[in-house]
Amino acid sequence: MGKYDIVIIGAGASGLLAALTLSKHGKKVLVLEKKSHVGGNCNSYMIDGFQVDTGPHAITHLAEGPLKILMENYFDYLPVFEDYGNYFARTEQHFVKVPSNLKEFAVFDPLPKKDRLLIAQALTKQLTLSTFGFDLTKQSVYDALPKNLSKDTYDFVDSISHFLSGKSMKETSVHRILTGSSFVRDRVTQEQFESIVGKHKKTPVESILRTIIPSEHHASLQDRIYSVSNQFSSLGRLATNKASNSQGYPRKGLKALLNAILFSLPKSVEIKTECEVRKIFVKDGKVTGVEADEIYTADVVIHTGFARDLPSMIEELPQAYIDELNGIVHSKSLTLWLGFDKILDEFNYIGSEIWYKENAYWAMPISNYDSSLAPSGKQLVGFAFAMDEGASQNTEIKKAYETVFTAVPNAEDHVEMQHEQVTIPEKASVTIDGNFAKIRTPVKNLYIAGTDTDSRSMGITRAAYSIIELLGILNEDSNLH
Ligand SMILES: Cc1cc2nc3c(=O)[nH]c(=O)nc-3n(C[C@H](O)[C@H](O)[C@H](O)COP(=O)(O)OP(=O)(O)OC[C@H]3O[C@@H](n4cnc5c(N)ncnc54)[C@H](O)[C@@H]3O)c2cc1C
Structure with missing residues (x-):
């Protein structure tokens, strides 16, 4: 029986980022992973001489988003990101850039001219609402569109919705489209980060902006990063937006990001694979440990698998909470x-x-x-x-x-x-009626982290948001410092 400050269930990007950050705050951490390998969906492997990733990946908001903050504060090694490039639309007749601003809408020939104008108007209206602070998480993309568009246009918008949320335009929120297409940017400053987590001594790596993408190799991305470092309003961006701004693909494949996290982990972090957590122990309303291949006791347990799986590992959960977790939707x-x-x-x-x-x-x-x-x-x-x-x-x-x-x-x-x-790309799709799990659970010192706890951004950027929130909540609960 081992005794730890923190046991983390799951060694995907979220679990490993939690392990990295918490161990660097001085915690003795054990990570338990049910599969034979770590990384979850953030991984690559060889097939007949080709190195495939676990799904195609664009890593978003690298210039000023939450992943950048975690990299700069906790990583000892940084991956090199290649300039993501452009998004194109292919049809039988066309291969053209997907429009990400009004100018590009004007020349996006695959859709009828009238539809392009109507979509641009609808987009302007939604961005205006967003700028004035309206909550667009419950507004469906379909409802925000004019109703007399061509089938091609609906197919186009429906496809974008599917790629951003895994669901149709009737189920996808406008909020998701605006954030996923970079009209609304994800940004976490060092000041905001320190106000959440407390004063933190950064790992002495150079700024990701200066070192991760050496300008002699990545001049175009470097230029874009500096240009987006200036604050644009969302509406300003409608005129000038470049969807691929500050997106990258890790050189050597997705596993380079995984390796950067693994190489940055202090030696004190223990990881056990083929170790499925089947039971979480609770005494007097407080978590005491878990059962996997053996029993591990801990002051804090963090679950980074599916939040919906929590009730199968723990008996003491109230029915209302279980119903909330069952309201989380995901797609394949x-x-x-x-x-x-x-x-x-x-x-x-x-x-x-x-x-x-x-x-x-x-x-x-x-x-x-x-x-x-x-x-x-x-x-x-x-x-x-x-x-x-x-x-x-x-x-x-x-x-x-x-x-x-x-x-x-x-x-x-x-x-x-x-x-x-x-x-399953993300543990919770951002739909108009889907739920998200709260990081705090009804059990004291049992927390959830991962892509089903945060509706902001997508994929690994969303996982990074969830870890920053987790650190903030652990700080509030006096479990961080
Ligand atoms: C096809 C596809 C495309 C994607 N595209 C992008 C993209 O373009 N950009 C982007 O940023 N992201 C993208 N993603 C999403 C991104 O990969 C994930 O959001 C991220 O890797 C999720 O990390 P996670 O740790 O939250 O979850 P997971 O990777 O699911 O990790 C959870 C881990 O917990 C383990 N686990 C679960 N239950 C237990 C238990 N009881 N005991 C022990 N271990 C347990 C699991 O085995 C798993 O290893 C994509 C994903 C896919 C599949």
């Missing part, structure tokens, strides 16, 4: 990774593309960022689809391949490797 995604025997002209760009006709996909040719992710002269592209949960997995996979080969007919003749992943 299917990723096809295709390794091509050559670099295809169709995927010769930096960034990602969406196909928004029948069975939409979001695709990223990740070996264009780093050619070492594919064997020499070959190419690796990931195609992500939102899954229809009513349909069988095999049907969805078959349909996905058909879609890719309809969108890019030449691709089929060059497939050398194919690999499929079915995953």
